[in-house]
Amino acid sequence: MTYGNNSRQQFLLLLILLLPTLAFSAYFSTQNISESDCGKHIAHCEGERHYPDGVVYQGEFMYGQPHGQGIMTWKDGSIYKGQFVKGLRHGEGEQIFPDGSSYLGEFDHGFMDGQGLFTFACGHEYHGMFIKDKMDGKGAIHFINGESYSGDWIEELPDGDGTYTMTDGTRYITSFRSGKRHGEGTVVFPTEDLMTTYWKKGKPAKSARFEFKNGDQLTGNWESGSLLNNLTYTLQSGITVTGNLSTIESELLENNIQPENLRQNIALVFYAIAMEYKMAKDYKKATEIVDQAQSFLLPDDSLFKIIEKHKENVNHDIQIN
Secondary structure, three states, rough: OOOOOOOOOOOHHHHOOOOEEEEEEEEEEEOOEOOOOOOOOOOOOEEEEEEEOOEEEEEEOOOOOEEEEEEEEEOOOOOOEEEEEOOOEEEEEEEEEEOOEEEEEEEOOHHHEEEEEEEEEOOOOOEEEOOOOOEEEEEEEEEEOOOEEEEEOOOOOOEEEEEEEEOOOOEEEEEOOOOEEEEEEEEEEOOOOEEEEEEEEEEEEEEEEEEOOOOOOOEEEOEEEOOHHHHHHHHHHHHHHEEOHHHHHHHHHOOOOOHHHHHHHHHHHHHHHHHHHHHHHOHHHHHHHHHHHHHHHOOOHHHHHHHHHHHHHHOOOOOOO
Protein backbone atom coordinates (compact mmCIF):
# COMPACT_ATOMS: atom_id res chain seq x y z
CA MET A 1 0.00 0.00 0.00
CA THR A 2 1.31 3.43 -0.87
CA TYR A 3 -0.06 6.82 0.11
CA GLY A 4 -0.33 9.36 -2.69
CA ASN A 5 -1.82 9.48 -6.15
CA ASN A 6 -1.69 12.14 -8.85
CA SER A 7 -5.46 12.06 -9.20
CA ARG A 8 -6.25 12.57 -5.53
CA GLN A 9 -7.13 15.88 -3.89
CA GLN A 10 -4.15 16.80 -1.72
CA PHE A 11 -5.71 19.22 0.69
CA LEU A 12 -9.22 20.28 1.53
CA LEU A 13 -8.57 23.92 0.76
CA LEU A 14 -7.90 23.11 -2.88
CA LEU A 15 -11.49 21.99 -3.03
CA ILE A 16 -12.58 25.43 -2.00
CA LEU A 17 -11.17 26.67 -5.29
CA LEU A 18 -13.87 24.62 -6.99
CA LEU A 19 -16.45 27.07 -5.72
CA PRO A 20 -17.57 28.86 -8.88
CA THR A 21 -17.29 32.59 -8.89
CA LEU A 22 -20.30 34.37 -10.25
CA ALA A 23 -19.19 35.11 -13.78
CA PHE A 24 -22.17 37.35 -14.24
CA SER A 25 -22.57 40.64 -12.44
CA ALA A 26 -25.06 41.10 -9.68
CA TYR A 27 -26.22 44.03 -11.76
CA PHE A 28 -27.31 43.62 -15.36
CA SER A 29 -28.24 45.94 -18.19
CA THR A 30 -31.49 47.84 -17.81
CA GLN A 31 -31.72 48.22 -21.56
CA ASN A 32 -33.93 45.51 -22.91
CA ILE A 33 -36.09 44.12 -25.63
CA SER A 34 -39.36 43.72 -23.83
CA GLU A 35 -41.82 40.96 -24.55
CA SER A 36 -44.20 42.27 -21.92
CA ASP A 37 -45.80 45.52 -20.92
CA CYS A 38 -44.00 45.56 -17.56
CA GLY A 39 -42.56 49.01 -18.06
CA LYS A 40 -40.93 51.30 -15.54
CA HIS A 41 -44.19 53.15 -14.94
CA ILE A 42 -46.11 50.05 -13.80
CA ALA A 43 -45.97 49.31 -10.09
CA HIS A 44 -46.58 45.52 -10.24
CA CYS A 45 -46.57 43.20 -13.23
CA GLU A 46 -45.67 39.68 -14.35
CA GLY A 47 -43.94 39.02 -17.63
CA GLU A 48 -40.80 38.08 -19.54
CA ARG A 49 -37.86 40.19 -20.60
CA HIS A 50 -34.86 39.51 -22.84
CA TYR A 51 -31.62 41.46 -22.36
CA PRO A 52 -28.92 42.20 -24.98
CA ASP A 53 -26.32 40.05 -23.19
CA GLY A 54 -28.53 36.96 -23.49
CA VAL A 55 -30.08 37.10 -20.03
CA VAL A 56 -33.75 36.13 -19.87
CA TYR A 57 -35.98 36.94 -16.93
CA GLN A 58 -39.45 35.57 -16.24
CA GLY A 59 -41.44 36.64 -13.21
CA GLU A 60 -42.62 39.60 -11.23
CA PHE A 61 -41.65 43.21 -11.93
CA MET A 62 -41.94 46.47 -10.05
CA TYR A 63 -41.52 49.67 -12.03
CA GLY A 64 -39.67 47.85 -14.80
CA GLN A 65 -37.23 45.91 -12.59
CA PRO A 66 -37.35 42.25 -11.52
CA HIS A 67 -38.93 42.36 -8.09
CA GLY A 68 -40.58 39.44 -6.28
CA GLN A 69 -40.46 35.82 -7.45
CA GLY A 70 -38.74 35.10 -10.73
CA ILE A 71 -36.43 32.97 -12.85
CA MET A 72 -33.33 34.36 -14.54
CA THR A 73 -31.32 32.44 -17.13
CA TRP A 74 -27.86 33.41 -18.37
CA LYS A 75 -26.34 32.62 -21.74
CA ASP A 76 -23.75 30.27 -20.16
CA GLY A 77 -26.54 28.09 -18.72
CA SER A 78 -26.61 29.59 -15.22
CA ILE A 79 -30.09 29.71 -13.71
CA TYR A 80 -31.44 31.53 -10.67
CA LYS A 81 -34.84 30.79 -9.19
CA GLY A 82 -36.02 32.84 -6.28
CA GLN A 83 -36.61 36.29 -4.91
CA PHE A 84 -35.55 39.60 -6.45
CA VAL A 85 -35.52 43.09 -5.02
CA LYS A 86 -35.03 46.05 -7.38
CA GLY A 87 -33.37 43.90 -10.03
CA LEU A 88 -31.05 42.00 -7.71
CA ARG A 89 -31.18 38.48 -6.28
CA HIS A 90 -32.21 39.17 -2.72
CA GLY A 91 -33.87 36.83 -0.25
CA GLU A 92 -34.30 33.07 -0.66
CA GLY A 93 -33.23 31.47 -3.92
CA GLU A 94 -31.38 28.76 -5.79
CA GLN A 95 -28.47 29.35 -8.18
CA ILE A 96 -27.45 26.62 -10.62
CA PHE A 97 -24.05 26.96 -12.28
CA PRO A 98 -22.92 25.74 -15.74
CA ASP A 99 -20.67 23.02 -14.23
CA GLY A 100 -23.62 21.48 -12.37
CA SER A 101 -22.83 22.90 -8.95
CA SER A 102 -25.57 24.73 -7.10
CA TYR A 103 -26.36 27.00 -4.17
CA LEU A 104 -29.58 27.01 -2.20
CA GLY A 105 -30.03 29.64 0.45
CA GLU A 106 -29.98 33.34 1.20
CA PHE A 107 -28.93 36.14 -1.14
CA ASP A 108 -28.25 39.77 -0.30
CA HIS A 109 -27.98 42.51 -2.92
CA GLY A 110 -26.95 40.04 -5.62
CA PHE A 111 -24.53 37.93 -3.59
CA MET A 112 -24.73 34.55 -1.91
CA ASP A 113 -24.87 35.94 1.59
CA GLY A 114 -26.28 34.36 4.75
CA GLN A 115 -27.11 30.72 5.41
CA GLY A 116 -26.89 28.36 2.47
CA LEU A 117 -26.09 24.94 1.03
CA PHE A 118 -23.49 24.77 -1.75
CA THR A 119 -23.27 21.49 -3.64
CA PHE A 120 -20.11 21.07 -5.71
CA ALA A 121 -20.29 19.45 -9.13
CA CYS A 122 -18.18 16.56 -7.78
CA GLY A 123 -20.63 15.93 -4.92
CA HIS A 124 -18.99 17.66 -1.95
CA GLU A 125 -21.38 19.78 0.12
CA TYR A 126 -20.86 22.89 2.22
CA HIS A 127 -23.62 24.01 4.58
CA GLY A 128 -23.15 27.21 6.50
CA MET A 129 -22.61 30.93 6.29
CA PHE A 130 -21.61 32.96 3.24
CA ILE A 131 -20.48 36.56 2.96
CA LYS A 132 -20.44 38.06 -0.55
CA ASP A 133 -20.14 34.71 -2.36
CA LYS A 134 -17.48 33.35 0.03
CA MET A 135 -17.74 30.70 2.74
CA ASP A 136 -17.32 32.79 5.85
CA GLY A 137 -18.58 32.23 9.40
CA LYS A 138 -19.77 28.93 10.87
CA GLY A 139 -20.05 26.07 8.40
CA ALA A 140 -19.36 22.43 7.58
CA ILE A 141 -18.06 20.80 4.43
CA HIS A 142 -18.72 17.12 3.74
CA PHE A 143 -16.60 15.28 1.20
CA ILE A 144 -17.75 12.38 -0.94
CA ASN A 145 -15.14 10.09 0.67
CA GLY A 146 -16.81 10.56 4.07
CA GLU A 147 -14.38 13.09 5.58
CA SER A 148 -15.61 16.45 6.84
CA TYR A 149 -14.64 19.74 8.44
CA SER A 150 -16.94 21.70 10.72
CA GLY A 151 -16.13 24.99 12.37
CA ASP A 152 -15.09 28.57 11.67
CA TRP A 153 -14.30 29.95 8.21
CA ILE A 154 -12.80 33.24 7.08
CA GLU A 155 -12.87 34.02 3.35
CA GLU A 156 -13.16 30.37 2.28
CA LEU A 157 -10.44 29.07 4.62
CA PRO A 158 -10.90 27.21 7.92
CA ASP A 159 -9.90 29.79 10.48
CA GLY A 160 -10.75 29.62 14.18
CA ASP A 161 -12.01 26.59 16.09
CA GLY A 162 -12.94 23.50 14.13
CA THR A 163 -13.06 19.73 13.89
CA TYR A 164 -11.78 17.64 10.99
CA THR A 165 -13.19 14.10 10.90
CA MET A 166 -11.53 11.36 8.87
CA THR A 167 -13.25 8.38 7.25
CA ASP A 168 -12.31 6.09 10.15
CA GLY A 169 -13.91 8.46 12.66
CA THR A 170 -10.67 10.01 13.94
CA ARG A 171 -11.37 13.63 14.93
CA TYR A 172 -8.84 16.46 14.99
CA ILE A 173 -10.32 19.05 17.38
CA THR A 174 -8.17 22.16 17.30
CA SER A 175 -7.82 25.72 16.06
CA PHE A 176 -7.02 26.68 12.49
CA ARG A 177 -5.25 29.66 10.99
CA SER A 178 -5.51 30.40 7.26
CA GLY A 179 -6.57 26.82 6.59
CA LYS A 180 -3.90 25.08 8.65
CA ARG A 181 -4.05 23.46 12.08
CA HIS A 182 -2.44 25.91 14.45
CA GLY A 183 -2.43 25.71 18.24
CA GLU A 184 -3.13 23.09 20.87
CA GLY A 185 -5.69 20.44 20.08
CA THR A 186 -6.86 16.92 20.72
CA VAL A 187 -7.05 13.91 18.43
CA VAL A 188 -9.85 11.53 19.36
CA PHE A 189 -9.25 8.10 17.82
CA PRO A 190 -12.11 5.68 17.12
CA THR A 191 -10.34 3.27 19.48
CA GLU A 192 -11.30 5.72 22.31
CA ASP A 193 -7.65 6.69 22.84
CA LEU A 194 -6.65 10.38 22.92
CA MET A 195 -3.66 12.44 21.86
CA THR A 196 -3.18 16.04 22.97
CA THR A 197 -0.60 17.96 20.99
CA TYR A 198 0.28 21.27 19.37
CA TRP A 199 0.45 22.24 15.70
CA LYS A 200 2.22 25.20 14.16
CA LYS A 201 1.28 26.14 10.59
CA GLY A 202 -0.08 22.66 10.02
CA LYS A 203 2.88 20.72 11.40
CA PRO A 204 3.14 18.99 14.81
CA ALA A 205 5.36 20.85 17.24
CA LYS A 206 6.35 20.72 20.90
CA SER A 207 5.02 17.91 23.05
CA ALA A 208 2.45 15.19 22.57
CA ARG A 209 0.60 13.20 25.22
CA PHE A 210 -1.29 9.97 24.59
CA GLU A 211 -3.95 8.82 27.02
CA PHE A 212 -4.79 5.22 26.24
CA LYS A 213 -8.14 3.76 27.14
CA ASN A 214 -6.51 1.17 29.44
CA GLY A 215 -5.14 3.99 31.63
CA ASP A 216 -1.54 4.02 30.35
CA GLN A 217 0.06 7.24 29.07
CA LEU A 218 2.90 8.17 26.74
CA THR A 219 4.59 11.56 26.38
CA GLY A 220 7.25 12.86 24.05
CA ASN A 221 8.35 15.69 21.79
CA TRP A 222 7.90 15.91 18.05
CA GLU A 223 11.14 15.74 16.06
CA SER A 224 10.68 16.44 12.35
CA GLY A 225 7.24 14.90 12.43
CA SER A 226 8.30 11.88 14.48
CA LEU A 227 7.78 10.67 18.05
CA LEU A 228 10.02 7.63 17.82
CA ASN A 229 12.69 8.70 20.34
CA ASN A 230 12.96 10.15 23.88
CA LEU A 231 9.56 8.93 24.98
CA THR A 232 8.18 8.25 28.45
CA TYR A 233 5.64 5.46 28.89
CA THR A 234 3.75 5.42 32.18
CA LEU A 235 1.64 2.47 33.21
CA GLN A 236 -1.56 3.06 35.16
CA SER A 237 0.22 1.36 38.07
CA GLY A 238 2.78 4.21 38.08
CA ILE A 239 5.72 2.28 36.57
CA THR A 240 7.63 4.49 34.11
CA VAL A 241 9.85 3.46 31.21
CA THR A 242 11.81 5.77 28.88
CA GLY A 243 13.35 5.25 25.47
CA ASN A 244 12.11 4.79 21.93
CA LEU A 245 9.08 2.72 20.97
CA SER A 246 11.11 -0.46 20.41
CA THR A 247 13.06 -0.32 23.68
CA ILE A 248 9.94 0.60 25.65
CA GLU A 249 8.13 -2.40 24.24
CA SER A 250 10.99 -4.76 25.05
CA GLU A 251 11.43 -3.53 28.60
CA LEU A 252 7.73 -3.66 29.41
CA LEU A 253 7.34 -7.16 27.98
CA GLU A 254 10.26 -8.30 30.11
CA ASN A 255 8.28 -7.10 33.14
CA ASN A 256 5.32 -9.32 32.17
CA ILE A 257 3.10 -6.41 31.16
CA GLN A 258 -0.02 -7.55 29.30
CA PRO A 259 1.21 -7.75 25.70
CA GLU A 260 -2.21 -7.17 24.13
CA ASN A 261 -2.71 -3.68 25.58
CA LEU A 262 0.92 -2.72 25.02
CA ARG A 263 0.84 -3.94 21.42
CA GLN A 264 -2.22 -1.88 20.54
CA ASN A 265 -0.99 1.24 22.35
CA ILE A 266 2.36 1.25 20.58
CA ALA A 267 0.66 0.57 17.24
CA LEU A 268 -1.57 3.60 17.83
CA VAL A 269 1.47 5.85 18.32
CA PHE A 270 2.92 4.62 15.03
CA TYR A 271 -0.45 5.22 13.37
CA ALA A 272 -0.63 8.81 14.69
CA ILE A 273 2.88 9.49 13.38
CA ALA A 274 2.01 8.01 9.99
CA MET A 275 -1.03 10.29 9.69
CA GLU A 276 1.15 13.36 10.26
CA TYR A 277 3.59 12.26 7.55
CA LYS A 278 0.63 11.66 5.27
CA MET A 279 -0.67 15.18 5.87
CA ALA A 280 2.82 16.53 5.18
CA LYS A 281 2.61 14.67 1.84
CA ASP A 282 5.57 12.44 2.70
CA TYR A 283 3.71 9.38 1.44
CA LYS A 284 6.73 7.11 1.38
CA LYS A 285 7.42 7.67 5.08
CA ALA A 286 3.73 7.44 5.92
CA THR A 287 3.51 4.09 4.15
CA GLU A 288 6.56 2.76 5.99
CA ILE A 289 5.28 3.77 9.42
CA VAL A 290 1.65 2.75 8.96
CA ASP A 291 2.89 -0.69 7.93
CA GLN A 292 4.94 -0.76 11.13
CA ALA A 293 1.80 0.04 13.09
CA GLN A 294 -0.08 -2.79 11.46
CA SER A 295 2.75 -5.25 12.12
CA PHE A 296 2.03 -4.97 15.87
CA LEU A 297 -1.62 -5.90 15.43
CA LEU A 298 -3.76 -8.95 14.86
CA PRO A 299 -6.39 -8.96 12.10
CA ASP A 300 -9.15 -8.85 14.73
CA ASP A 301 -7.77 -5.71 16.42
CA SER A 302 -9.90 -2.61 15.85
CA LEU A 303 -6.92 -0.50 14.80
CA PHE A 304 -5.91 -3.13 12.23
CA LYS A 305 -9.34 -2.73 10.63
CA ILE A 306 -9.06 1.07 10.73
CA ILE A 307 -5.74 0.93 8.87
CA GLU A 308 -7.26 -1.38 6.28
CA LYS A 309 -10.05 1.12 5.71
CA HIS A 310 -7.50 3.85 5.05
CA LYS A 311 -5.77 1.64 2.51
CA GLU A 312 -9.05 1.12 0.68
CA ASN A 313 -9.73 4.88 0.51
CA VAL A 314 -6.20 6.07 -0.18
CA ASN A 315 -6.96 7.17 -3.76
CA HIS A 316 -9.92 9.24 -2.58
CA ASP A 317 -8.41 10.96 0.45
CA ILE A 318 -8.92 14.65 1.05
CA GLN A 319 -6.80 15.98 3.81
CA ILE A 320 -6.02 19.00 5.92
CA ASN A 321 -2.71 20.52 6.91
